Amino acid sequence: MKKALLLILSVCILFVTCSVGTSGFIAEAENDKSPEEQLMEEVDKTISDLELGEFEDYINNLEIFYNRGGIKAFIRDLSEGKIEMSPQNILRLLFDTLTSGITKIIPSLIGIILIAVLFSLVFGLTQNFIKKQTVEIVYFVCYTAIITTVVAIVIGTVKEIKNTITALSTIINGIYPPLITLVTALGGGTSQGLFSPGLAVVGAVTSNVVTKVVLPLFIASIVFCIVGNLSNNVKLDKLQSATRYIAGGIMTITFGGLIAYLSISGLIGGMSDTASVKATKYLVSSYVPLIGGYLSQGFDLVRVGMVIVKNALGVTGIIIVFIVILAPAIKLLALTIGLKLTAGLIEPITDKRMSGFINGVAESTRQLLGAVLGVGFVFIITISILLFTLNTI
């Protein structure tokens, strides 16, 4: 939970601190148009020339972009500072999604509580005159009913997570090429050489690790939880805990390693390319300072325009990733909270295996929440690294 909160806080800080602007310099123009008008013309040309391919069709179906005339129009508005993102709107969106998630699972959780109460009543009324085996059969029946309810919720959740990870991979594979193209066009040859193979690995590894390793381990831990609480003779609590620990360790190593690799690539590429871009600019403007500054206007206009578009595209990518992971992450959070509360409510009144099972499932879904947030965090960090590459020209 602490790790999830930390991740969410980091994303919020990124939103607050990242800037669409640039620290490039434009010399004063001597023609009819103001520098700002010339710059916006240049930004428009850059956006029009940018090839987004099938990614553009995919993203334009999202409501936020459909209502604004498509992703290119959104990037244009973002470049001109027309998009407002207030903290109140973001928090309201988070709260609404959380309450909607909790509302959807409440009927199932109430059903679980009622089954537990029913078992408790039956056990309490009949324990003195029925055999232990009969009590076990009654427990078995109630337990099966609870398993059916919980597993139905979990299966729906797993399907949603798989679709989310697939959607994120598609989005990332669509947004990295134009960002890499803009970095290359700005003179980032070294960055492009370092990032291109690395980013392809990021997209493939994160989605493969989650869908082929973490999700199967999650399903295995749920099965261990079901089986371990079926009978007092077979206990699988430690095995379930070990499964969760292995999944957590794999995610930490994978995501941490990828972020470290891309951060170092960004630092090396950024230092080398910034120096070469500055050297080129110096060559062009090494004439008499006044005229040199005038001459570098053409050089700056195109490049500053590309930096603005690169930053706007990067911010758009971060917004898209945030929107895509928000709903499933909040639903998982709501499910975890709901299951934990249910386990706590039924613990005093029913067999400890029932509350143990529900608590075990809650622990597993908490880990799945960490996986989803981790994937989103990795993608946001990689987009941010590209966003901040060659920003000062």
Place this chain on the structure above:
Amino acid sequence: MSWLLSLVGIVLISVLVDILLPSGQTNKFIKGIFSILVVFVLITPLIKLKNGNFDIGNLFSNEEFAVDSAFINKANERELEYIENNIVEILAKKDIKVEKVVLITKSGNINSIDNVQVKAAKIEQSSSIKSIVSEILSIDEKYIIVYE
């Protein structure tokens, strides 16, 4: 999936046996056997993993992201166009009229200028034009071609 189903099956049978059999030494003995069977089923995938061909390379992709060369060429062309127009304006400020300036580059960007072709109104101003353009672009005058 088959492993999970085997595990669930063994445990279910163990529970049924526990319910059906009367309590006593036989019951404890059979519970012990089923516990060993459960442990055996649990470690089966580890044995398969050791003997099987698990390749971590399957998690990686061999693809790289392709850069949009057409976009980069267009951006370079626009940069060169701006610089060419600005050189014309700078020369005009110094009362040197030129019709057009064309920068010929090796790889399409400002970093690799091959030569500069200037179409001047008066060929007599050729040396002034070469001198000014040479200073602006920091290139040798021999790479500047002035024609009328």
